[in-house]
Structures are given as structure tokens and as C-alpha cells.
Amino acid sequence: MVRSALATKRKIGKGPIAGAAAVPTVSVAIGILLSALPIVAQIGWFPDFGFLMLIAWRLLRGDVWPSWWAAPLGLLNDLVTGCPVGFSVVVWTASMLALELLDRRTLWRDYWIEWVLASLLILFAESAEWQVAAWMGAPVPFSFMLPPVLISMAAFPLAAWVVGRLDHWRLGRQ
Amino acid sequence: MAAPSGPRPGWSRRAQYGLFFSFIAAIIGLAIGLVLLAFSIAAPDNFKNMKGLALDATAPITQGLNAVGATVRGLASGAGDYWDAARQNGQLSRENQFMREQLITARAIRQENGQLKAALQLREQTPDSVAAGRLVGSSFQSPRRFAILSAGTRDGVQIGMPVRASRGLIGRVIDAGAFASRILLISDRASIVPARLLRTGQAVIAQGRGDGSIEVKPLEVGRNPFQPGDLIITSGTGGLYPPLVPIARVSRLDGDNAIGLPLANPAAISFAIAQQPYEPEAMAPLTGKDQELP
Numbered sequence: 001m002v003r004s005a006l007a008t009k010r011k012i013g014k015g016p017i018a019g020a021a022a023v024p025t026v027s028v029a030i031g032i033l034l035s036a037l038p039i040v041a042q043i044g045w046f047p048d049f050g051f052l053m054l055i056a057w058r059l060l061r062g063d064v065w066p067s068w069w070a071a072p073l074g075l076l077n078d079l080v081t082g083c084p085v086g087f088s089v090v091v092w093t094a095s096m097l098a099l100e101l102l103d104r105r106t107l108w109r110d111y112w113i114e115w116v117l118a119s120l121l122i123l124f125a126e127s128a129e130w131q132v133a134a135w136m137g138a139p140v141p142f143s144f145m146l147p148p149v150l151i152s153m154a155a156f157p158l159a160a161w162v163v164g165r166l167d168h169w170r171l172g173r174q
Numbered sequence: 175m176a177a178p179s180g181p182r183p184g185w186s187r188r189a190q191y192g193l194f195f196s197f198i199a200a201i202i203g204l205a206i207g208l209v210l211l212a213f214s215i216a217a218p219d220n221f222k223n224m225k226g227l228a229l230d231a232t233a234p235i236t237q238g239l240n241a242v243g244a245t246v247r248g249l250a251s252g253a254g255d256y257w258d259a260a261r262q263n264g265q266l267s268r269e270n271q272f273m274r275e276q277l278i279t280a281r282a283i284r285q286e287n288g289q290l291k292a293a294l295q296l297r298e299q300t301p302d303s304v305a306a307g308r309l310v311g312s313s314f315q316s317p318r319r320f321a322i323l324s325a326g327t328r329d330g331v332q333i334g335m336p337v338r339a340s341r342g343l344i345g346r347v348i349d350a351g352a353f354a355s356r357i358l359l360i361s362d363r364a365s366i367v368p369a370r371l372l373r374t375g376q377a378v379i380a381q382g383r384g385d386g387s388i389e390v391k392p393l394e395v396g397r398n399p400f401q402p403g404d405l406i407i408t409s410g411t412g413g414l415y416p417p418l419v420p421i422a423r424v425s426r427l428d429g430d431n432a433i434g435l436p437l438a439n440p441a442a443i444s445f446a447i448a449q450q451p452y453e454p455e456a457m458a459p460l461t462g463k464d465q466e467l468p
Binding site: 033035036037038039040041042043044045046047048049066067068070071074075079080081082083084085086087088089090093094096097100129130132133135136137138139140144145148 | 192197201207208215224227235236239240310311313314315316317318319320356361362364384385439
């Protein structure tokens, strides 16, 4: 009894923060808004921050949001980044559905498998962007897309780390 | 690591239904997205009001942060200018003198040109500048090349207007909000500018390549007319872009074509000017023209 009374329990006031359920969505929205940064570049090689945050959250937890939330978030991304309206709605929702189906098939995952899954989704998203650009009258060779794809794949662990820290913070774990 | 427990709701009927309906909602969302995407590919003008609103909503972020960045850069380069000021002063005075001489020659040529045109009774409008702004952002995440100009419909900018800087052509307006507008840069693959080789006057076409450079193609089949270092200027054909605006400098030859670099680098210029289309008639059928051009 004495020992259990003296043992350090959870610190008082260390539960989930207020509005913990909204943190994932808000962080994806902030990722989307990063594309409004005043960077004037001649080459579009930066990763799509909103998409990276979205798949990083979804790979970390299956229950951060119902998968249809990807549709309004994708619409926001289209409007902010200047993609053709509907493009991110399709790609983001399709990614959520793919992960939903995948969750039923896989028994276990580790970090490497998550990175491979994220890389496949990034490849899918960038190829779709390339194909839509070709349909919109801007057909560039696919080799132009390889540097941004590789940069996005390399940036995914960074997004996963940010998401992991945010998850600890919002749930009050240390 | 065990698979996350999220998508397996266990025996709770309520949780099962919730999961099922969110699945259905996601499929509906996907379908709506496909319809929206089909609309925006078929007719890019469909969502111009929505895109204009979004431009206005993000304008405070972009322009505010750009002001901060400009101040920091200004402090750094301002401090740098004091360094080595005497030598720079001498160099600038020499350049100034040289420019003055060139200017007198240019004035004489212009006067002569005016007289010759009057003799030929050639009618010509000079395009009016509508608004000046800064290039404050760009599509740095996508294969398309867009930039954000800090001037919108409130300043008189309209969709379709050509945009230039003092050094050369930038592109044309494709989305306009009240305070900001989106510009299709000449380095985008969908941008095609009727142009001329300055050295020989031969008609060429300048099309972006999507990586910041520009592909220049001759209209006539024959020997490759380009040499590295050649200047490409607009020809005024088509009536949208005014003539005699510098576009690019040829950096290397590529088969029958040449690859050039834009003279007005959007990352380096400070101000851009939106102008009236060279022939105002080019504005009216612009939507139709846009669909066939890109």
C-alpha cells in the first residue's frame, strides 16, 4: 500500500489535451498552407506537405479520422496549391481507401513496411499529377518527375517523426 | 508491431455501422472528386471564382511572409552594399556614362522609326500597364509552373492579361482574386508564345519545358537557325503578348530546336507588371483560344 502510494503515477494534468481529436486534421491543414509560403522557385521539386502529413497520420493510427475526411482536405489542398480542382480530392480519398483495405489484409507492420507503403502512395500521387498535367496540356517527360518523387520519399520519415511527436503531445504522453 | 485496432470495431454494432458508413462516404467523396476533376480538365474556367477566393484567403500569409523575407534580405544586401562601395561607385559611374551614350543613339533610332512608321501609315497601340505587383509565391510542389502576383481584380488585373517585368516576359494571368492573381509562367509546358529570333527576325515559337527552361522551335523547316547566346523576343502575333518583349536567351542547341533560359527569372525579379493585351480583341475570345492553345 505504502509503495503504491509513493510510486509515481501519471502526472496530474497530463491527460489528452483539449481538442486532441482535432490535432491531426489541423496539422494536415497547416501542411497544406505551407504551400502558400513565399517561395518562388523555377523547379517544382518540393514535397507535397499536406499529402505527407495525411498519409503519415493514417499510417500511424487507423482511427484519426473517418476516411471520407480526406475529400474536403483534398479540396482545400486543390484550392490553395492551384492544382486542378478535384485532383487531390480523388488522390487523397483513394489513398485513404487503399490503406483502409490494406489494414484488413496485413497482420503486422514495421517501420520499413510503412515507408514502402508511403513510397508507393507518393509514387501513385506524383504519377497521377503527371498524367493530369499531360491531360491539361502540359505533357512533360516522366523523368522530370523522378527527383520530386525521390525527395518526397526521403521526406516521409521526417513527416512521420513530426506526426509521432504531435501524437505524443496531443495524448499527453511523455 | 500489431496492426492498429482502428478498422476492426469488434462486436459493437454501432462501431461497425459507423465504419461502414464512413467507407460509403469515402467512396461518394471519391466519385465527387472524379466529377470535379473531369470538369476542371474539360473546362479549366469552371472554378475561377472559387480559385480567386482561395487566392485572396492565402494572400495575407504569402504577402506578409514575403515582406518579412524582403526586409531580412534588404538588411543583408544593404549591409553588403556598403562593403567595397568606392569601387562599385566608380564602376557604376562608368556604366552610367556608357548607358547615356547608348540612350542618345536609341532616342535617335526611335525618332527615325516613328517617322518611318508615319510614312508607312502603320497604326499601332502601345499596351497600357494595368497594375504592378510583386511575385510572392510559386507552385514549388508541382510539375506545372505557376506564380502568385500580389495584384488582383481590385487593381484591374483580369484573367488573360500578359505579365512582364523590366527584363522580359513573365507569363499570363490564369486566375484572379481581388488581391492576388495566379500567373502561368512562360516556362510552363502549356505556355506557347509566338516569338522571333532577334538576330535574323525569323519567326519561332517559345514553349516552356516545365523545369525553368524554354524550348524554342523554328516555324520553318530547314537548318537550325539558332546560335548559343541568341535573344528571343515576342513577335506580337496572336495579339495577346506585346511585340519586342525579350523572352529568353539560347543556351544550347537541341536537334532542330534550341533550349533557352528566361531573361526574367521569376525568382530574381522584384516587380512584375500586368498589361492590357496587345490587341484588345485578343481578350474577348480568350477562353476559346485558351482551350486550343495549351
